[in-house]
Amino acid sequence: MENNHVPEFNITSNSPDDTISLGRKIGELAIPGDIFLLSGILGTGKTCLTQGIAYGLGINEYTLSPSFVLVRELYGRLTLYHMDLYRLENIEEIADLGLEDYLYGKGVCAIEWANKGIPLFPNEHISIEIIYRGDCKRQIILTAYGQRYLDLLDKLRRETE
Numbered sequence: 001m002e003n004n005h006v007p008e009f010n011i012t013s014n015s016p017d018d019t020i021s022l023g024r025k026i027g028e029l030a031i032p033g034d035i036f037l038l039s040g041i042l043g044t045g046k047t048c049l050t051q052g053i054a055y056g057l058g059i060n061e062y063t064l065s066p067s068f069v070l071v072r073e074l075y076g077r078l079t080l081y082h083m084d085l086y087r088l089e090n091i092e093e094i095a096d097l098g099l100e101d102y103l104y105g106k107g108v109c110a111i112e113w114a115n116k117g118i119p120l121f122p123n124e125h126i127s128i129e130i131i132y133r134g135d136c137k138r139q140i141i142l143t144a145y146g147q148r149y150l151d152l153l154d155k156l157r158r159e160t161e
Ligand SMILES: Nc1ncnc2c1ncn2[C@@H]1O[C@H](COP(=O)(O)OP(=O)(O)O)[C@@H](O)[C@H]1O
Pocket: 013, 014, 015, 016, 017, 018, 019, 040, 041, 042, 043, 044, 045, 046, 047, 048, 049, 065, 112, 135, 136, 137, 138
């Protein structure tokens, strides 16, 4: 069967280090234009996972939650645009930011609280939802939308399982 891709990858993280190492693998596999849409309540590990993505791109800087700066640019093998929509009230405010240059550029976008602006983002992306499962335990659900991201998930699955 040709189309036997599984669009979802469900993984358990038992520590911040687990989450960082998943992020690192994602960062290593990233190609220009990739879009990672992160959701999950406060303190689940969206910034932590983004830190891992940054490491995987060869960036050593710390990825503070960019709550005051809405977009941080971090330079590595590819540029990482790290965004956080937490403080934005509505979709118009997000639309007004003019994120197109980032979304359709040659870098990689990691967007925290992306669930607040889904209609504004390209249909093809990977959605990463982090769910709190107690103390240091998190369930991380990655869902691929589009062939590029199905391929990414296949590779990630091979490296993780
Ligand atoms: N398995 C885990 N994965 C990620 N973070 C974890 C985990 N267990 C505990 N934590 C803690 O949860 C917090 C996550 O913070 P952060 O990444 O800033 O969350 P968010 O960006 O989603 O608000 C950190 O204090 C981190 O140490």
